[in-house]
Every structure is written in C-alpha cells, then in structure tokens.
Amino acid sequence: MGAEARLAELGIELPDVVPPVAAYVPALVSGSLVFTAGQLPMVSGALPATGKVGDGHGLVPADDAQQLARVATLNALAAVKSVLGSLDRVTQVVKVTGFVASDPSFTGQPAVVNGASLLLGEVFGDAGKHARSAVGVAVLPLDAPVEVELVVAFE
Amino acid sequence: MGAEARLAELGIELPDVVPPVAAYVPALVSGSLVFTAGQLPMVSGALPATGKVGDGHGLVPADDAQQLARVATLNALAAVKSVLGSLDRVTQVVKVTGFVASDPSFTGQPAVVNGASLLLGEVFGDAGKHARSAVGVAVLPLDAPVEVELVVAFE
Amino acid sequence: MGAEARLAELGIELPDVVPPVAAYVPALVSGSLVFTAGQLPMVSGALPATGKVGDGHGLVPADDAQQLARVATLNALAAVKSVLGSLDRVTQVVKVTGFVASDPSFTGQPAVVNGASLLLGEVFGDAGKHARSAVGVAVLPLDAPVEVELVVAFE
Numbered sequence: 001m002g003a004e005a006r007l008a009e010l011g012i013e014l015p016d017v018v019p020p021v022a023a024y025v026p027a028l029v030s031g032s033l034v035f036t037a038g039q040l041p042m043v044s045g046a047l048p049a050t051g052k053v054g055d056g057h058g059l060v061p062a063d064d065a066q067q068l069a070r071v072a073t074l075n076a077l078a079a080v081k082s083v084l085g086s087l088d089r090v091t092q093v094v095k096v097t098g099f100v101a102s103d104p105s106f107t108g109q110p111a112v113v114n115g116a117s118l119l120l121g122e123v124f125g126d127a128g129k130h131a132r133s134a135v136g137v138a139v140l141p142l143d144a145p146v147e148v149e150l151v152v153a154f155e
Numbered sequence: 156m157g158a159e160a161r162l163a164e165l166g167i168e169l170p171d172v173v174p175p176v177a178a179y180v181p182a183l184v185s186g187s188l189v190f191t192a193g194q195l196p197m198v199s200g201a202l203p204a205t206g207k208v209g210d211g212h213g214l215v216p217a218d219d220a221q222q223l224a225r226v227a228t229l230n231a232l233a234a235v236k237s238v239l240g241s242l243d244r245v246t247q248v249v250k251v252t253g254f255v256a257s258d259p260s261f262t263g264q265p266a267v268v269n270g271a272s273l274l275l276g277e278v279f280g281d282a283g284k285h286a287r288s289a290v291g292v293a294v295l296p297l298d299a300p301v302e303v304e305l306v307v308a309f310e
Numbered sequence: 311m312g313a314e315a316r317l318a319e320l321g322i323e324l325p326d327v328v329p330p331v332a333a334y335v336p337a338l339v340s341g342s343l344v345f346t347a348g349q350l351p352m353v354s355g356a357l358p359a360t361g362k363v364g365d366g367h368g369l370v371p372a373d374d375a376q377q378l379a380r381v382a383t384l385n386a387l388a389a390v391k392s393v394l395g396s397l398d399r400v401t402q403v404v405k406v407t408g409f410v411a412s413d414p415s416f417t418g419q420p421a422v423v424n425g426a427s428l429l430l431g432e433v434f435g436d437a438g439k440h441a442r443s444a445v446g447v448a449v450l451p452l453d454a455p456v457e458v459e460l461v462v463a464f465e
Contacts, residue, residue, distance in 0.1 A: 022265040023272035024287035030249040030308050031187060032341060038288030052259070094340040099290045104362070107453040110332040117333035132334035133348030133459050135409045136449035139291035143262040149288050153340050177420040178427035179442035185404040185463050186342060193443030207414070254445045294446035298417040304443050 002088035003123050010122055014078045018042045021141060026079035033094065034152050036079045040144040041071035050143035053112060053136075054103030060145045062108045069098060069115030072148040077123070084154055093120050093130040095151040101144065102136030109134040116148050157243035158278050165277060169233045173197045176296060181234035188249065189307050191234045195299040196226035205298035208267060208291075209258030215300045217263045224253060224270030227303040232278070239309055248275050248285040250306040256299065257291030264289040271303050313397035313433050320432060324388045328352045331451060336389035343404065344462045346389045350454040351381035360453035363422060363446075364413030370455045372418045379408060379425030382458040387433070394464055403430050403440040405461040411454065412446030419444040426458050 007014065017026050020037060027036045041047060051058065053065040060068075073096075081087050098113030100106075113134040120128035140147050162169065172181050175192060182191045196202060206213065208220040215223075228251075236242050253268030255261075268289040275283035295302050317324065327336050330347060337346045351357060361368065363375040370378075383406075391397050408423030410416075423444040430438035450457050 020287075022269045022287070022289070023276060024251065025284050026286070028247070028249055028284070028286045030247060030306075035250045035286040035306070037286040038290065092338070092340060094338055095345045096334065097288070099288075101291075102449045104449050107449060107451060109449075109451045114332045121333060129335050129338070131336070131338045131345040131347040131459075132330075132332070133407070133409075133457065134332070134451055135348070135447050135457060136411075136451075137290050138293045138448045139257045139259050139262060139264075141262060141264045141289055141291075147288065147290060149286075151340075151345070175442075177424045177442070177444070178431060179406065180439050181441070183402070183404055183439070183441045185402060185461075190405045190441040190461070192441040193445070252443075254443075256446075292445050293448045294412045294414050294417060294419075296417060296419045296444055296446075302443065302445060304441075 003090060004086055004088050006123050015074055017078045017082045018075050027083045029083050032153055034080050034083055034154060036076045036150045038147045038149045039072045039075040040147055041068035042075060047142060047144055049145055051145060052101045052103045053145050054106035059103050062112055065112040065145050066115035069112055069146045069148055070119045072146055073116040073119050076148055076150045080152055089154045090152050091127060091155050092153040093124055093128050094153055096130050096132040097149045098134045099137045099140060099147040101140045109136050158245060159241055159243050161278050170229055172233045172237045173230050182238045184238050187308055189235050189238055189309060191231045191305045193302040193304045194227045194230040195302055196223035197230060202297060202299055204300055206300060207256045207258045208300050209261035214258050217267055220267040220300050221270035224267055224301045224303055225274050227301055228271040228274050231303055231305045235307055244309045245307050246282060246310050247308040248279055248283050249308055251285045251287040252304045253289045254292045254295060254302040256295045264291050313400060316433050324391060325384055327388045327392045328385050337393045339393050342463055344390050344393055344464060346386045346460045348457040348459045349382045349385040350457055351378040352385060353381060357452060357454055359455060361455060362411045362413045363455050364416035369413050372422055375422040375455050376425035379422055379456045379458055380429050382456055383426040383429050386458055386460045390462055399464045400462050401437060401465050402463040403434055403438050404463050406440050406442040407459045408444045409447045409450060409457040411450045419446050
C-alpha cells in the first residue's frame with residue numbers, strides 16, 4: 001500500500017503547506033533527496049501551544065510535545081508533497097532532526113521526537129525507518145515547543 | 156548573470172576563508188553537494204560582537220544579529236568558493252541551518268537567519284532559494300551570536 | 311592502510327551498536343551516503359557522565375567532554391559499520407555535527423567536538439577530514455553531555 005492510501009486509511013488529511021515565516025522555501029529537491037525546512041507545529045496558521053518542554057508549572061508537558069512533534073511532521077510531509085506531487089514517490093525517510101525547546105532539566109527529548117518517528121512508521125512502513133537526532137535547544141522560533149526537519153529519498 | 160558577477164555588482168568582496176577553529180575543513184565536496192562547516196561571523200579573524208541575542212541589557216539586538224548572520228554566510232560562501240574555484244558553479248543552495256545563541260525569551264530567530272537567506276537571494280537569485288532551519292541554542296563557539304552552515308549543489 | 315587495520319593498530323575495538331533509545335535506526339544508507347542517528351557516549355548501555363559541560367561545580371569539564379565526544383563517535387562508527395559491513399568501504403567522512411549540552415557561559419565547544427574530529431583523523435587519515443558544526447545546546451537526551459552525528463560517503 002502506498003503512503004497516500006495509508007494516510008487515507010489512517011484518516012489523516014495533510015494540512016496545507018505552512019508558508020515559510022521568512023525568506024526560504026518549505027522544501028527543496030536536490031538529486032534524489034528532498035530537504036524540508038524546519039517545520040513548526042502550526043495548525044491553521046497558529047501554534048496550538050508555546051513555551052519550553054518540561055515538568056512543572058508553565059512548561060509544556062512531554063506528552064503534549066510529542067503530539068506537537070507529530071503535527072510538525074504532518075506539516076513536513078505536506079512540504080514534501082508540495083514538491084513531489086505525491087508521497088507515494090517517497091522511497092525512504094532518511095533523516096529526521098527534532099529540536100525540542102527544553103527546560104534545562106528536561107531530558108526526555110527522545111520520547112517527544114517519537115511523535116515524528118511513529119507517524120513516519122505509520123505512513124511509510126519500512127520506508128519510514130530513519131536515522132534521527134533529537135536535541136534540546138534553548139528556544140525556537142515563535143516560542144514553538146518543537147521543530148522537525150526531514151530528509152527523504154524519492155524516485 | 157553569474158553569482159560572481161552579481162557579487163561584483165553588489166560591491167561584495169568575499170573574505171578570505173576563515174581557518175577552522177579546530178580539526179576539520181571549511182568545506183567539503185561529496186558527489187554534487189558541498190557541505191560547509193558551521194561558520195561564525197568572523198571578520199579579519201575576530202568576532203565583531205559576542206553574546207546571546209535578545210532584547211535587553213547585555214544582549215545582542217536582533218538587527219545586529221541579522222547582520223552577523225549575513226557576515227557568517229559570506230564566510231560560508233568563501234568556504235564554498237575555496238573548494239569549487241568559482242561560485243558560478245553553484246546550481247542551487249539546498250539547505251541553510253542557522254543557529255542563534257539566544258536568550259531563552261528571544262523567539263525572533265527567523266528574522267535573524269534572514270540575514271543569511273536574503274544574501275543568498277541577492278547573490279544567486281532563484282538558485283539561492285533554500286530549505287532552512289533556524290533554532291535558538293544555548294551558546295555557540297567563542298560566544299558567537301550566530302553560526303550558519305550551508306549545503307549547496309554544483310555542476 | 312584501511313580503516314579496519316588502522317583501528318586494530320590503534321588498539322580500538324568498536325563497541326556493539328547502541329540500540330536506539332526510540333523509534334528509529336542507528337544508521338541508514340541513502341545513495342552513496344550513510345547518515346547516522348545522533349549518538350550519545352553510551353558505554354555498555356550507560357552514560358559514564360551526565361550533565362552540562364562547563365567550568366565550575368557540578369559541571370562536566372571540557373576535557374572529560376572531549377573524551378565523551380570520542381566515545382560517541384566510536385558508537386557512530388559502530389553504527390556505520392553495521393550498515394556497511396566494514397569501515398574500509400568509507401571513502402570520506404563528509405559532515406560531523408557535535409551538540410554539546412552547555413552551561414550558558416561555556417564557549418569551548420570546538421575543543422570538545424575535537425574528540426570526534428581527532429578520532430576520525432586517526433582512523434581514516436585524509437578520508438577522515440570533514441566539514442563540521444559544533445553548537446552548545448540547552449540539554450541532551452538522558453542528560454548526556456554530548457551527541458555526535460555523522461554523514462559519511464562510501465563505495
């Protein structure tokens with residue numbers, strides 16, 4: 001089953017491509033790879049939550065952040081589709097980088113970025129397996145809790 | 156018009172390649188891509204400003220940081236030229252990653268990294284369009300306010 | 311001399327591949343490149359040290375962190391070998407990204423990430439030269455002081 005059929009089966013509708021917040025493009029093809037811009041978890045043009053991820057008052061809980069990583073990844077897939085026409089052309093997700101705006105005491109970045117990894121597995125199956133880095137950064141654009149970028153291979 | 160002619164028209168003279176501050180090279184060719192090292196906004200061997208970007212006493216203002224991102228990108232282009240011989244060989248800027256040493260309350264990384272993106276547009280035109288990630292990190296080497304790395308395609 | 315013989319001469323035995331701490335793979339081949347996941351300095355399944363790098367009480371000294379970057383890079387090489395079969399197939403180390411969990415006042419990330427760069431030079435010689443970015447992040451998974459990812463070319 002192709003990725004587009006899988007998305008339909010999962011009941012997932014890709015969002016519109018999020019317009020870049022600055023002077024760049026959402027995704028770009030080079031050779032057999034697509035590089036996406038770092039994607040924020042925008043929903044209909046706004047961030048559903050802002051702030052640093054961690055445990056405690058005023059912080060974004062890890063479970064919420066995992067869901068936001070999933071949303072950011074949907075935006076990344078929309079960006080990929082915008083340059084490939086169809087996600088069925090994706091042959092392999094190659095690399096995922098997940099930046100988590102983190103309270104300095106929060107060390108659960110891997111679980112947060114699993115919001116991206118699990119979605120990619122659901123949509124692409126074996127072709128969704130990827131190398132991945134998860135890091136905890138000081139702060140992200142617009143005070144987003146997470147930012148996700150992808151490199152995918154296609155035919 | 157090629158990138159070298161465009162640089163001349165813009166009155167931009169590329170700096171000398173900044174020697175790596177450690178055991179690596181400024182840029183490296185792999186296949187049809189050039190990967191640059193992360194470039195700091197060094198000018199004649201020194202950083203014009205240091206510290207974290209943000210609003211308030213003792214912080215580097217966002218406008219200054221945008222200019223520093225432009226300087227770091229000039230250094231990155233010098234590194235690219237050092238391995239390609241001429242920037243006219245660049246067919247596409249593929250990916251820009253901009254790290255901004257950020258006060259935790261500063262969320263304007265996209266505008267800062269526009270210092271890189273706008274320069275690339277000026278120099279390369281359509282070929283300067285790129286995917287991009289901008290993140291706010293805790294601190295950068297030598298207390299630099301920004302660090303910029305590029306991936307470019309060439310023929 | 312090939313990389314495997316060089317490792318033997320150096321008395322270095324690669325560790326077992328560190329199982330990913332989440333839903334991804336340790337390394338992945340795309341075209342003529344291998345992308346590794348971000349590697350932590352795990353030794354036999356545990357981190358020898360945790361915390362932020364810097365000078366002062368409760369921080370990980372830079373010298374220790376440099377050694378940890380070397381360990382993380384050994385794990386990255388184990389990941390590369392797991393997909394290539396032998397490190398002798400590596401033709402070039404292309405890109406190293408070193409994330410250093412940093413106290414905001416610590417600006418010596420280049421020396422820390424040299425733990426990665428120097429090892430790669432020892433093992434691969436000229437083919438170990440690479441482009442590199444070193445950044446200081448707020449916090450890393452499992453409170454690791456460093457995380458290293460590689461892109462290498464192979465035949």
